[in-house]
Amino acid sequence: MTKEHDLINRYFAPLCSKPNEAPAFGLLDDTALLQPAKGKEVLVTMDTLVADVHFFANDPAKAIARKALAVNVSDIIAKGGLPHSYLLSLALPKGVSSDWLEAFSSGLSEAQKLYDCELIGGDTVATSGPLVISITLLGEVEKGKMVRRMGARPGDQIYVSGTIGDAALGLLLRLADDRMTRIDFAKAHQDFLLDSYLHPRPILKLAPLWAQYTSAAMDISDGLAGDFAKLCAVSKVGGVIEAAKVPLSDAATSALAQSPGLRETVLTGGDDYQVLATIPADNADEFEKNARNATRIGEILSLEKGVAILDANGIPLDLPHGAFDHFSK
Amino acid sequence: MTKEHDLINRYFAPLCSKPNEAPAFGLLDDTALLQPAKGKEVLVTMDTLVADVHFFANDPAKAIARKALAVNVSDIIAKGGLPHSYLLSLALPKGVSSDWLEAFSSGLSEAQKLYDCELIGGDTVATSGPLVISITLLGEVEKGKMVRRMGARPGDQIYVSGTIGDAALGLLLRLADDRMTRIDFAKAHQDFLLDSYLHPRPILKLAPLWAQYTSAAMDISDGLAGDFAKLCAVSKVGGVIEAAKVPLSDAATSALAQSPGLRETVLTGGDDYQVLATIPADNADEFEKNARNATRIGEILSLEKGVAILDANGIPLDLPHGAFDHFSK
Numbered sequence: 001m002t003k004e005h006d007l008i009n010r011y012f013a014p015l016c017s018k019p020n021e022a023p024a025f026g027l028l029d030d031t032a033l034l035q036p037a038k039g040k041e042v043l044v045t046m047d048t049l050v051a052d053v054h055f056f057a058n059d060p061a062k063a064i065a066r067k068a069l070a071v072n073v074s075d076i077i078a079k080g081g082l083p084h085s086y087l088l089s090l091a092l093p094k095g096v097s098s099d100w101l102e103a104f105s106s107g108l109s110e111a112q113k114l115y116d117c118e119l120i121g122g123d124t125v126a127t128s129g130p131l132v133i134s135i136t137l138l139g140e141v142e143k144g145k146m147v148r149r150m151g152a153r154p155g156d157q158i159y160v161s162g163t164i165g166d167a168a169l170g171l172l173l174r175l176a177d178d179r180m181t182r183i184d185f186a187k188a189h190q191d192f193l194l195d196s197y198l199h200p201r202p203i204l205k206l207a208p209l210w211a212q213y214t215s216a217a218m219d220i221s222d223g224l225a226g227d228f229a230k231l232c233a234v235s236k237v238g239g240v241i242e243a244a245k246v247p248l249s250d251a252a253t254s255a256l257a258q259s260p261g262l263r264e265t266v267l268t269g270g271d272d273y274q275v276l277a278t279i280p281a282d283n284a285d286e287f288e289k290n291a292r293n294a295t296r297i298g299e300i301l302s303l304e305k306g307v308a309i310l311d312a313n314g315i316p317l318d319l320p321h322g323a324f325d326h327f328s329k
Numbered sequence: 330m331t332k333e334h335d336l337i338n339r340y341f342a343p344l345c346s347k348p349n350e351a352p353a354f355g356l357l358d359d360t361a362l363l364q365p366a367k368g369k370e371v372l373v374t375m376d377t378l379v380a381d382v383h384f385f386a387n388d389p390a391k392a393i394a395r396k397a398l399a400v401n402v403s404d405i406i407a408k409g410g411l412p413h414s415y416l417l418s419l420a421l422p423k424g425v426s427s428d429w430l431e432a433f434s435s436g437l438s439e440a441q442k443l444y445d446c447e448l449i450g451g452d453t454v455a456t457s458g459p460l461v462i463s464i465t466l467l468g469e470v471e472k473g474k475m476v477r478r479m480g481a482r483p484g485d486q487i488y489v490s491g492t493i494g495d496a497a498l499g500l501l502l503r504l505a506d507d508r509m510t511r512i513d514f515a516k517a518h519q520d521f522l523l524d525s526y527l528h529p530r531p532i533l534k535l536a537p538l539w540a541q542y543t544s545a546a547m548d549i550s551d552g553l554a555g556d557f558a559k560l561c562a563v564s565k566v567g568g569v570i571e572a573a574k575v576p577l578s579d580a581a582t583s584a585l586a587q588s589p590g591l592r593e594t595v596l597t598g599g600d601d602y603q604v605l606a607t608i609p610a611d612n613a614d615e616f617e618k619n620a621r622n623a624t625r626i627g628e629i630l631s632l633e634k635g636v637a638i639l640d641a642n643g644i645p646l647d648l649p650h651g652a653f654d655h656f657s658k
Contacts, residue, residue, distance in 0.1 A: 005559075025477065028563050030547070031408045031468075033475050034371035042363035042371060046416040046465055048452040079360045087375040089418070089463040123377040129458010134418040136375055136465040139360075146362050148354065218359070230334075234357050 007124050011105040012088070015112060015119035023085050024120035032085070032120035034138065042084075043139035043146065045075040051093075051130035056174070061100045063198040064133070065107030066114075072137035073115045074202035074219035074273035079148075080211025081141035082204065083115045088122035091132040115204065142211055147277070151216035152235035156278035158298040159287075161203050163249040164224050168269020169262065170197030179265075183258045189251035196249075200273035203293050210277055213287040217277035223268040225319050227276055229307050235278075238305035241298035243267065244312050267309060268319050333453050340434040341417070344441060344448035352414050353449035361414070361449035365469065371413075372468035372475065374404040380422075380459035385503070390429045392527040393462070394436030395443070401466035402444045403531035403548035403602040408477075409540025410470035411533065412444045417451035420461040444533065471540055476606070480545035481564035485607035487627040488616075490532050492578040493553050497598020498591065499526030508594075512587045518580035525578075529602035532622050539606055542616040546606035552597040554648050556605055558636050564607075567634035570627035572596065573641050596638060597648050 008027055013019070019026035022033040036042050049068050051057040073083050088108070112118050117137070170193035173180045202219070210217050216235050220227045224246065232239050243263065248256065256262050278300050279287050288296070308316035337356055342348070348355035351362040365371050378397050380386040402412050417437070441447055446466070499522035502509045531548070539546050545564050549556045553575065561568050572592065577585065585591050607629050608616050617625070637645035 020479075022475075025479075029408065029478050031372050031374040031404050031475075033470075034365075034373060036363075036365060036371070042365070043360050044363060044416065044450065044465075044467070045360040046418055046451050046463075048418040048420060048454045048463070050420055050454050050456045052457070053455060075360050079358065087373065087465055089375055089377040091377060091379055091420075091461045093458075121373065122375050123463070125377045125379050126382060127379045127458055127461060128381070129422075129456055129461070132420045132456060132458070132461045134375075134377070134452070134463040136373075136416055138373070141362075146360075149358050150349075150354075 004124050007101070011101050012119060015105065015108055017118050024118065027121060030121065032087070036140065039143050040140040041143050041146065043076050043079050043081040043141050044136065045072055046134060046136040047071045047075065048132065048134040050132050057130065059198060061103035062107030062110070065104045066111040066199060068133045068135050069108065069111040069115060070200040070202055071221065071273055072135050074200065074221070074275070076137055076139035077202050077204060077207045078210065078217045078219040078275045079141060079146050080207055081139035081146070082207050083117035084138045084140050085117050085120040086138065087136040088119060089134040090124045091127040092124065093127055093129065093131055145211040147210055147214050147217045149216055149218045149231050149234040152231060152237050152278040152300045153215055153280070154237060154300055154302045155281050156215050156300040157281055157284045157296050158239060158241060158300060159277045159279060159294045159296055160220065160224070160247065160274055161206050161294050162201060162274040163247045163252065164272055164274065165252050165266025165269055166193055166196035166249050167200065167271035168265045169193045169252055169255055170195070171269070171271065172265060179259050179262055180255070183255055185254065189254050192249065192251045197271060200271065202273050206275065206291060206294060209287060209291050210275060213279050213283045214277040215280055217275055220272040220274050220276050222270050224272065224276065225268045225309055231276060232307045236303055238301040238303050238307050239298060240301060241309045243309050243317060245295065245297040247295040264319055336430070336453050340430050341448060344434065344437055346447050353447065356450060359450065361416070363467065368472050369469040370472050370475065372405050372408050372410040372470050373465065374401055375463060375465040376400045376404065377461065377463040379461050386459065388527060390432035391436030391439070394433045395440040396527065396529060397462045397464050398437065398440040398444060399529040399531055400550065400602055401464050403529065403550065403604070405466055405468035406531050406533060406536045407539065407546045407548040407604045408470060408475050409536055410468035410475065411536050412446035413467045413469050414446050414449040415467065416465040417448060418463040419453045420456040421453065422456060422458065422460055474540040476539055476543050476546045478545055478547045478560050478563040481560060481566050481607040481629045482544055482609070483566060483629055483631045484610050485544050485629040486610055486613045486625050487568060487570060487629060488606045488608060488623045488625055489549065489553070489576065489603055490535050490623050491530060491603040492576045492581065493601055493603065494581050494595025494598060495522055495525035495578050496529065496600035497594045498522045498581055498584055499524070500598070500600065501594060508588050508591055509584070512584055514583065518583050521578065521580045526600060529600065531602050535604065535620060535623060538616060538620050539604060542608050542612045543606040544609055546604055549601040549603050549605050551599050553601065553605065554597045554638055560605060561636045565632055567630040567632050567636050568627060569630060570638045572638050572646060574624065574626040576624040593648055
């Protein structure tokens with residue numbers, strides 16, 4: 001019939017598991033049907049990535065696809081939920097090749113397996129500008145268990161998942177920033193950081209633990225320092241993070257050992273897509289027993305105490321760049 | 330904090346009805362929570378509009394906002410559901426003014442009232458290209474009552490809502506196409522057609538009737554002829570529409586009287602955002618008693634009979650342009 005119809009049939013309909021059943025009905029209806037499981041509620045989030053703002057237009061199409069899904073997955077995990085299904089909007093510049101679309105679709109297919117969700121709808125349009133990818137991700141959470149940003153209380157312990165700063169260092173490396181290029185670096189460490197920028201690694205397994213134990217949580221997309229300030233502002237509390245406790249990969253540790261000034265990049269750079277969470281002190285031990293890949297990095301204080309990241313001597317770091325904000329570029 | 334945060338606070342958070350409750354939590358969580366009412370299921374659809382593809386960049390911001398929501402509303406109505414809430418992704422070109430954003434936000438506010446739904450999330454990013462607006466609309470439908478495209482059977486009667494072709498004629502007028510400019514036209518008719526292009530008019534009140542009576546339905550966004558062919562293809566049936574029965578506004582009737590060649594524009598032009606539905610013959614009388622703004626225009630036949638739109642003499646019209654496809658522009 002039409003070109004859009006062909007595109008959908010060729011690249012996107014194969015991403016639905018059941019061609020003639022809910023939720024997606026093989027993408028034939030322009031509308032999907034959600035039937036939440038008993039005792040579950042539906043989470044929904046939407047993130048948009050623009051070429052040469054949120055990724056490089058010449059990044060591998062597979063990596064772009066996976067990132068577009070991953071940045072949404074991290075929002076759902078941070079709310080204590082697990083991904084269920086997603087809608088994809090693609091505004092395609094002229095001249096996108098079928099090879100690119102093939103790779104993009106195959107990247108989505110791999111990401112779906114990784115994050116246990118499937119395509120259920122969307123739209124494909126042409127644009128005279130750069131590639132714009134919007135994904136709306138639907139997730140499921142136990143009834144009443146959605147974790148809010150609001151809810152942190154003085155005395156709560158602060159945790160992050162995974163390691164922090166790898167993507168921001170990977171981006172500097174990608175940009176051949178001389179703070180990175182002058183470092184004597186193991187090839188494996190360089191590859192790890194570059195890959196961290198291309199492939200965010202939200203940790204699905206932690207979602208049920210966030211739902212069970214946390215008083216507040218959010219995903220870290222705009223830098224730990226800025227997002228920590230946002231969580232505290234919404235919860236109307238203060239708090240301190242100890243910089244020395246922020247979990248670093250071996251690659252980031254090696255970079256910071258040689259170039260200590262990169263600490264600011266680690267703490268304020270974006271694209272971590274890990275979770276920042278607060279857990280009441282009474283639950284912290286039990287949480288730590290159950291949680292892998294989560295590290296205690298600080299404590300929530302009362303509002304008057306303000307928000308700070310402390311160095312090894314307990315002195316607040318001066319982080320002039322504050323939060324990373326794609327929009328202000 | 331950040332520019333994006335300011336934008337959201339100023340223009341978008343006021344569009345949520347309850348600042349600290351589900352579904353939107355005042356847009357503070359980057360994620361919304363849906364709690365479907367008892368006996369309801371959740372419909373979800375996503376449509377993307379690009380400046381100078383789906384609307385003119387210099388259209389009034391209020392009209393652009395309303396159209397972006399309306400094109401999604403028509404999808405939900407066609408599935409027998411009513412709008413509930415939506416997520417908005419805006420990729421904004423450089424130099425968008427606060428006046429424009431103010432008008433856009435106020436257009437959304439009016440459209441929300443018109444379509445009885447509210448903003449619950451989204452994303453705002455910068456782009457070097459044209460404005461790209463994606464809306465994901467969530468709707469509610471009675472359990473088990475979602476209307477599919479698949480399901481039309483031979484003997485079913487074919488209906489459309491509203492009037493057909495007004496937006497396509499309005500677009501020709503907007504483009505100063507000489508088929509329109511040579512017509513001697515009442516000012517009120519011109520205004521009506523221009524307004525039909527700017528402001529789609531999906532009919533909310535019909536949604537429960539579509540849910541109750543139809544065997545298949547879809548919204549008409551790419552032209553009656555092409556969308557009719559799509560519905561028949563998915564349902565694996567044939568069918569005929571009688572061109573003379575297709576409901577026209579007074580303005581369209583006046584245009585066609587003077588310029589009969591415009592009939593092709595009416596039947597194949599896009600942007601109607603009305604509903605095309607099929608109803609088993611036994612239910613047709615009861616449906617017609619209850620339905621305003623719906624017109625019987627034809628009948629579903631067996632697959633072998635093919636798909637046609639017939640002129641007043643029962644001769645199939647030759648519609649060379651077939652379906653309207655934004656993508657092929």
